[in-house]
Amino acid sequence: xxxxxxxxxxxxxxxxxxxxxxxxxxxxxxxxxxxxxxxxxxxxxxxxxxxxxxxxxxxxxxxxxxxxxxxxxxxxxxxxxxxxxxxxxxxxxxxxxxxxxxxxxxxxxxxxxxxxxxxxxxxxxxxxxxxxxxxxxxxxxxxxxxxxxxxxxxxxxxxxxxxxxxxxxxxxxxxxxxxxxxxxxxxxxxxxxxxxxxxxxxxxxxxxxxxxxxxxxxxxxxxxxxxxxxxxxxxxxxxxxxxxxxxxxxxxxxxxxxxxxxxxxxxxxxxxxxxxxxxxxxxxxxxxxxxxxxxxxxxxxxxxxxxxxxxxxxxxxxxxxxxxxxxxxxxxxxxxxxxxxxxxxxxxxxxxxxxxxxxxxxxxxxxxxxxxxxxxxxxxxxxxxxxxxxxxxxxxxxxxxxxxxxxxxxxxxxxxxxxxxxxxxxxxxxxxxxxxxxxxxxxxxxxxxxxxxxxxxxxxxxxxxxxxxxxxxxxxxxxxxxx
Numbered sequence: 001x002x003x004x005x006x007x008x009x010x011x012x013x014x015x016x017x018x019x020x021x022x023x024x025x026x027x028x029x030x031x032x033x034x035x036x037x038x039x040x041x042x043x044x045x046x047x048x049x050x051x052x053x054x055x056x057x058x059x060x061x062x063x064x065x066x067x068x069x070x071x072x073x074x075x076x077x078x079x080x081x082x083x084x085x086x087x088x089x090x091x092x093x094x095x096x097x098x099x100x101x102x103x104x105x106x107x108x109x110x111x112x113x114x115x116x117x118x119x120x121x122x123x124x125x126x127x128x129x130x131x132x133x134x135x136x137x138x139x140x141x142x143x144x145x146x147x148x149x150x151x152x153x154x155x156x157x158x159x160x161x162x163x164x165x166x167x168x169x170x171x172x173x174x175x176x177x178x179x180x181x182x183x184x185x186x187x188x189x190x191x192x193x194x195x196x197x198x199x200x201x202x203x204x205x206x207x208x209x210x211x212x213x214x215x216x217x218x219x220x221x222x223x224x225x226x227x228x229x230x231x232x233x234x235x236x237x238x239x240x241x242x243x244x245x246x247x248x249x250x251x252x253x254x255x256x257x258x259x260x261x262x263x264x265x266x267x268x269x270x271x272x273x274x275x276x277x278x279x280x281x282x283x284x285x286x287x288x289x290x291x292x293x294x295x296x297x298x299x300x301x302x303x304x305x306x307x308x309x310x311x312x313x314x315x316x317x318x319x320x321x322x323x324x325x326x327x328x329x330x331x332x333x334x335x336x337x338x339x340x341x342x343x344x345x346x347x348x349x350x351x352x353x354x355x356x357x358x359x360x361x362x363x364x365x366x367x368x369x370x371x372x373x374x375x376x377x378x379x380x381x382x383x384x385x386x387x388x389x390x391x392x393x394x395x396x397x398x399x400x401x402x403x404x405x406x407x408x409x410x411x412x413x414x415x416x417x418x419x420x421x422x423x424x425x426x427x428x429x430x431x432x433x434x435x436x437x438x439x440x441x442x443x444x445x446x447x448x449x450x451x452x453x454x455x456x457x458x459x460x461x462x463x464x465x466x467x468x469x470x471x472x473x474x475x476x477x478x479x480x481x482x483x
Contacts, residue, residue, distance in 0.1 A: 008214055015206035019199055027195045034187050038180070046097065050169035054155045057101065057167060062159045067103065071110040075099060098170030102154070104163055106146040113170055116144075216244045220251060232259050276315065279308035318448040321455075332377060332459060336370040339378075339410055339480075340403050346379055347401060350386040357390055358397040358417070365404035371480050377456050384449045385414045385476050392418035392474070409462075409479040417473040421466060429466045430454040 060074055061067065077094055098113035108116070146154070150168060157165035216238045223233045232255055238248030286295065286305050295301040344362055351360045389399045397417035404411055421429065432451045457464045457478050464478040 007217070008210055011210045011213070012207070015210070016203065019202045019206065023195045023199045023202070026198075027191055030191045030195075031188055034184070034191070038184060042180075046169055046171075049095075049097065050155045050167060053095075053099070053169070054157050054167045057165065058157045058159050061157060061164045067101070067109045067165070070101065075101075075110065075112065100146075100168040100170070102146045102151070102166045102168070104165055106148075106151050106166065108144045108146065109165070213244065216248060220248070223251065223255075227255070227258070232262070272319070276312065279312040279315075282308045283312075315448075318452055321452055332374040334372040334374050334460075337373050337375050337378070338368075338370055339373070339412065340364050340368060342375060342379065343382060343401055343403055343412065346382040346386065350383060350390060356395040358393045358395055358399055360386075361398065361400045363400060363402045365402070368403065368405055368410055369482055371410050371482060373460055373480060378460070381453050381456050381478070382412075382414075384453050388449065388476075389414055389416040389418070389474075392416060394418070397473075405482075406479060409481045411477065411479045413475055413477040415469055415473060415475040420468045420472060421474050423468075426466060426468075430464075 057070070057074065060070060064070075075094060093112050095112070098111075100111040100113055100116055101109045103109055146166060146168070151166050154166040154168045156163050157167055216236075219236050219238065223236055226233045234255075236248055236251060238245050283305050286301060289295040290297050290301060340362075347360050347362055351357050386399065386401075393399055393416040399417075400415045402411075402413045402415070430450045430453070432448055454464055457480075460480055462478055462480040464476065467475050467477070469475050
């Protein structure tokens, strides 16, 4: 048996994983962006520094007339180190950025870049062969030259319109200085702190959301358990306008429908028992009277028994057809049928079966196409509607059957001039055994006629409705779609 994991735990774990993943990704991309932007800032600062230094060197070149002494005067500062009683004088670089200065033709004048400086010293030693390097000799020494790519990438030193040199500013040897490293560490700590606070707030909101989601679900779960045990709860009324609120509203509607269905089931059971008891009681009483010798077994005494058996069989057939229709198992033998001709046949038969019947009229509108219906079932639908109309229409009244086309359907309406239908009875008219206004109550029959009519019409993919006519009387309107 699998271990059940509560939904709260599943949601909690999912939210925690998602929050941590989201915060981790945000921190990663934030840190990466900070590093990238800081490197871009360093690059921009280096370029700005190089341009400023190039402007100063251009001024020096114009003021001095050459590059003589540029290292001592522009790029280094004197230093003094006391060793005992002696003071050693030296020079220290002003800038911590590698700098290479070249003449107008690319010849390297001076450099603070270690690798290039070592190459320059080795070349000087080879040229001088160990003798002392004189300043005059240095001015005439051809030396090392920048590559063409370096000259193109370098910062030009302009004196007026003439390019008198090229400046190369290299990268800092160390990755970050102490100040820069401290700044980056502070930025990372701030990003991490912000991520932690966001994570905490997100977790709090997540748990509040989980509680908000699970609260109505627990209510629904308890209500469904009560329904499973046969106890219909009251309306749960979840106060929310989201999907959970709509779920709660649907659940309330379901409970109301179940309650109505239960009431209808009990009422229907009682009605069926009553409908079955009446003919059975008549049959049983008549037979007992015959057996006791009270009645003679003649046609007059046997005829009522036969009529009640017919009524009982009709009731059983109606219940069977209704059950099949509601289960979707009612089989229809559809064929192309002329509804106007079918209506005229049923109307003539219904009118001739009643003495002193009201006037029956059939009205058609335009030419109508043949519609695929089951003629036998549809004849019974019309017969039931006309039978009801004949019962409630006085002999001097009128029953009218209208057949016309309404869009993609054929519409058939049966109107009478009887007492009409009570407004409170209209919504329940097609329910089984519904007892409404006595003025239109049952006068014999099984009490299932209109319920069966609705099921058979819906089995033909049609619709039916009942309404009162403005001038008085009732009207039943059904529509059958045209394929």
